[in-house]
Amino acid sequence: MNASLLLLALMDGISYAALLFLVALGLTLIFGVMNILNLAHGSLYAWGGYVAATFGIVIAKAGLSPLLILPALVIGAVLTGIVLGSILEIGLLRRILTKDPILQLLGTFAAFMILEDLQRLIWGSQPYFVSDVVSLLGTLTVADVTYTRYQLLVIPSVAVVALLGLRWFLNRTALGRQVTAVTHHREIATAMGVNASRVSLLTIVIGAALGALGGALAAPTTSITPGIGAEMMVLSFAVVATAGLGQIGGAAIAALMIGLGRSFAVYLFPEVEVLVPYLIMVAVLLIRPQGMFSRVATRRI
Amino acid sequence: MRLRLFVIVLLAIVLALPAYIPWLKTPILLALSNGLAVLGVIALLRAGQVSFGNAMFVCLAGYTVAFTARAAQVDALVLILLGTVAATLAGALIGLFMVRYRGIFFGMLNLAFSMVLFSVLGKFGAVTGGTDGLRFDRPTLGFVQMQRDGFETTLLIIAVFVALVAGILVQRYFRSARGQQLAAIKTNETRLEYLGISAKRVFWGGYVLAAALCGLGGSFFALTQGLVTPEMGYWVRSGEIVFIAILGGSGHAIGAFIGAFVFEFVKLYVAAWLTGAWQLVLGAILLVMVFAAPTGIFGLLERLLRPAPALSEKRA
Amino acid sequence: MKLYGALATTVALALGAGTALAQDKPAELKVGITTFMSGPASVFGVPGKAAADLLIEEMNAKGGIGGVKISPIFIDEGIGGDKMLSEYRRLVQEQGVRVTLAAISSGSCNIIAPVAEDLKVLNVMWDCGTEKILEDKRYRYVVRTQANATTEMVATVLYLMKTRPDFKTVAVVNQDYAWGRDSWELFLGTLKAFKPDVKVVAEMFPKFGASDFSTEISRLQAMRPDVVLNTSWGGDLDTFVRQASQRGLFRQNTTFVMPLAESSLERLGNAMPEGVIVGGRGEHYFLHPETKDDPKHKDFVAKFRSKTNAYPIYPTYHMAQALEGLKTGYETAMQANGGKWPSPEQVADAMRKMEFKAFGRVVKMREDGQGLEDQLLGLTKRVPEYPFVIMDKMMLIPADMVTAPVGERSPEWVKTIKPDILNSDRLKSYDYK
């Protein structure tokens, strides 16, 4: 495969990886704080997409400039995160915190099933989209292949901002340190006077918003249809598992691996494209059973 | 013992109903096949492990049945045997790799494997019939060629018998020392190792058992439908199986079948009555279970069935 | 006076009862209909159901079939094959349904066809395309009131050869499932009959329900094939077209062939460029050159729009054909039966020797149960009247030219097609007016 194809594969992989990362980031964040793998996270992605699409359509109907769609996407995502996130945390997660891990999984799975159908009842099964903003931002050409600025610049930069922003929040701000504390040891943090339930609520809202943001940013380039939630859920799991649970920076690298691996596959052996995420995950876990970036914790006895 | 009575009544119903309401044969057969697979997953649940990929063994057995039935004139009973054996061997092999993982990693790796199988079956249409799957003509059953009706009735009777035997054997296994060692994996592997017991080996046994039961279920499923599709191995199916296990309750083998029947008919009727919302209803039911009845339907029945249960039986 | 009135009514009732007995018609004709009400394919299932409700209401208003009202019972194909099978059998064995319209997906048809045969239920395959079902096995109770995949794909190649004959390279981007694979096999097989030296530069089968085609698009941009086939539908097709137009893929001089795109045109609006070869799995279109002004059709389009505020797409027409075919089948069978209500067997037999007409041309049924439905394809064109592209340069391709004869298998048959059928004077083309 020659240099230009290599370049193309890179270009294609990036924006996909960026979306994947945003969603996985939310998932891994929630896991870190609650120690629950939220199976409903995929629905947040889908809902984010639908809400954003609805906003976009409203804006288009109102005849406002499509540029407004960009902020609308973000706002839509944040709203989705706040509403659904709070409902999830208050209604479910904090109530199953002490339950058997299996029941926790099943609980979030139930939430997923419910959200999926609600979403279908609200938005129906016709595909949704808001593509105007993309055409507006225009395209740029690399190795005489045309890319949209939106995919090549907007999405990846949002992902980078999210990563750096979250890093800064967790390490530099007081509230962020509380989150980190709860992540490391809930009991101790609580003992030190951290309001754990407030922290979890906050974290889950952020995590949910990130998931929704993934969907919102996808809306302009893809059709939002029933089923994208489940799809994205499995993929973001693959990312999180590959990176190691709760690994933020790791998730970025895992997402890149999977995103790029996928696009290279389309050029080299299209038939394995679908399998790439799983193959990568299996390969990594073969070598590092805890995922790339988590250390094997020897149990204190 | 009331439990025994309960099972007998259940069997009577399962066998009697279709005589009056013939269309029930299909759902009951499907429920029984699901139940067998669930029984397997329960073994893993007792070790505290959730697999999001066990449908792969159901699927594998199904395709073994389909391929053989298309290749040669083989009796249904032999097909069931072959399907189960294939799944067991696969389980034994994959298990060697899986026993190293726990928790979400275990779940995800199973999912990964099942997705690989799922896509391979979908891709190589020339061999596997692609996503439309493989259809095969009704084989002889007990070396007799039958019409659909007779075939299904006989298959149903066989399935009930197999389910009963499997249920009894698995329950015995659960109560055996090995079965309790498996359950101990859930709470303390370190201690197992410090007793000189290999947690991995014990878990491997459980994993193979699960695969075998899934294979058994898959074989019946394939024979009931006369068609196998990659869908049988899709991860959502695996999720369903776990769902049913929790619904029925993993405290006792019979939970698997209770769960399978409730699930089958709830889904059937909900889908028929409020179309497009069956997931919602199932989800709601699951939520209620998680909070109100974490030990599943069996957990609820247990008090009625067994006045003074051993504590270890109370677990979900 | 009162007395006479009473007497009259009694007599009338008696007579009414009497006549009822003579024909012993059922009170109603229960028809089981499987359609996708959930899942991605509900983009077809939901309009299909809407059409069914609409048309059945009308039929019943006009006295139903030979005086018997149709009462539909719907099954959601979205709940998965096995659940659907149980539900189907419940309908047949509990509700006594003897006539069904099943199904949309070829997978569902595969499951149901043999069951219907065993249960002696007349099953009309109303939308599924796979030609294999009727070619692999002879059924008595299973018929199809619309074209099959072979007819569709061969016609597509014909249209391509007629409109854009000079090309050397071809690529495919199809959904990774049975239809995507089979349609490509048929397309390529046929194409080779016309252009033995055509070069396949890329075969891409992104997974069903893929949400991102950017890599596939880059590859197409890098390779610049002359022709790109894409037989996908629903969200997948929308996504592909949208991303492709955003990425300027349509600006390079490649001919895009999208045989199912008719069902996406209204949703896609201006994202769909001009000059794309599109079809609608048969010979029906709300701007059908021959029937668009036919009052019955106009009325249907109007009613459908006011009900769903969307233009009818091919599944709605397939539903119309299925119901129309069923009606005609019953009526022919009833005549043959001396006016008596016919058994499913009689209808099934009748439906293999009849012709019927819905909103397109006449569909001729064959003894193997396959309906011969002509094909309509066209080139997309922007017009002021509609906020989305419509079909121009439409061509109507007679079914018998492009369908494997009874008893022949399509993959082999297409290889035997003679290029000179391109010169046939039966290929009529029409411009959009």
Added chain:
Amino acid sequence: MSKQQAILSTRGLSLSFGGVVAADSIDFDLYPGERLAVVGQNGAGKTTFINICTGYLKPQSGQVFLEGADITGRTPREITRRGVGRSFQLPQVFGEHTVRECLLIAASAKAGRTGALRPLEQLPNAADVEATLELLQLAPRAGDLASSLPEGQRKLLDIAMALVLNPRLLIMDEPTSGVSTEEKHLLMDVLMRALDERQVTSIFVEHDIDIVRTHASRLAAWIAGRIAADGPPEQVLADPVVIENVIGES
């Protein structure tokens, strides 16, 4: 007594985590019948020493010998099978099983392939379980969930699970920690009687000097990963270094 062969010996055992030296070339011999108490501040390396000897940790250098056989780097499973029992500072029990079941599961380790497929209650060596329950006075709680036991009894159960396999050497990490002072002595009495009866050589980590005085036949004091003093309890307890660094605060 140094004529007979040591049951457990270590030579030049060393292990350090990052900067912290947890074991600093430890040479050590334990002889059959001894009842060794180990004292030392937290972090002195007591548990690390046990973890190395029982295979939970691998030493960076040095060897461990069990009755002359090199068992360095063997897994806990293998070492247990060679007759070394162990109890833990945090009791390692099967929380969702009853006390009796925990012991039965422990006993099933010796049941062999076929035995393990018999119902748990009908193990060939189920008798040992009942005996051990009596011995450690757990019989009254035999039917309760392990997780429901108070700390003291959970410790006993933890030890019982090791004891039911009839080890030749039993290593106990702080058997009395988390147990009230009055309970401590009761616990140790019960325990030691059991060990005498079964003639099990034992090592136990202990902070309480009274306990050490009453129950140990030999005492080793750990300081910063090495054995600072080793010998008869009274002698070691008189050692100024020990007094300053160990007893000073315990």
